[in-house]
Amino acid sequence: MPSTTGLRPYARAERKADRSSDNRRAALASFDALPWRERLFVRARLFSAPLATLAARAPSGRIADVGCGHGLLTALVAADRPDRTVVGIDPDARKISWALRGPGRLQNAAFEVAAIETLAAREPGAYDAVVVADVLYLLPVEAWAGFLQAARRLLSPEGVLLLKEAEADGSWKHRKCELQEQVMVRLLRRTQSSGGLQFRARAFLEQLLRDAGFKLSETESLARGYSTPHVLFVARVD
């Protein structure tokens, strides 16, 4: 069950409209110039994680997609939304090169090889939203607080952080997710770890968010219909 701690629950009809197939089609189309292997990867990613739901929650304005990978979430946020300008950053130069050849062609999307700390030092308070999908688990847990503090520094006083991770809830989805990521990171090397590979309970992340200067608006399970225990944290600058 979703647990809400403030904001009105996200209306079912609204979510359905936001996850419209038009948006997903436009986002996928931005990858058309990539080799089939990368297009297939992006398509599989779209169907295995609720990135369209996350993108739909983003406001207008300047948005940073931190740990953007191939740029699928950036594409979903930017496609057909000229009221948003999105910058995707990732330390993996290979992924940023795919992103540049894909959604980098959208008018309102840009990509850069960078760490969150670099962007936060360069453009403090410049973003209306920071979106992060499945990045923290790749960092050592000791680095999570610093990462969230940097996200906080990027945001304007009205800004919002949309953070999606998989939660360690002891379910079969959680165990499957751990196994799958071991394969992706250590065996196939499709995903680049920054020294970590671990999941934590949602309460752990909620506390870290508060400690980093956020006011938690909402925590929502997005696991339904997926084989991964996706959880979304919506946090505002406190």
Ligand SMILES: C[S@@+](CC[C@H](N)C(=O)[O-])C[C@H]1O[C@@H](n2cnc3c(N)ncnc32)[C@H](O)[C@@H]1O
């Ligand atoms: C599982 S992928 C998720 C990509 C994208 N957010 C998505 O949802 O499709 C995790 C990404 O985090 C990036 N990453 C790893 N360490 C990072 C760090 N310290 N800061 C930012 N991104 C990092 C990886 O390079 C990888 O592209």
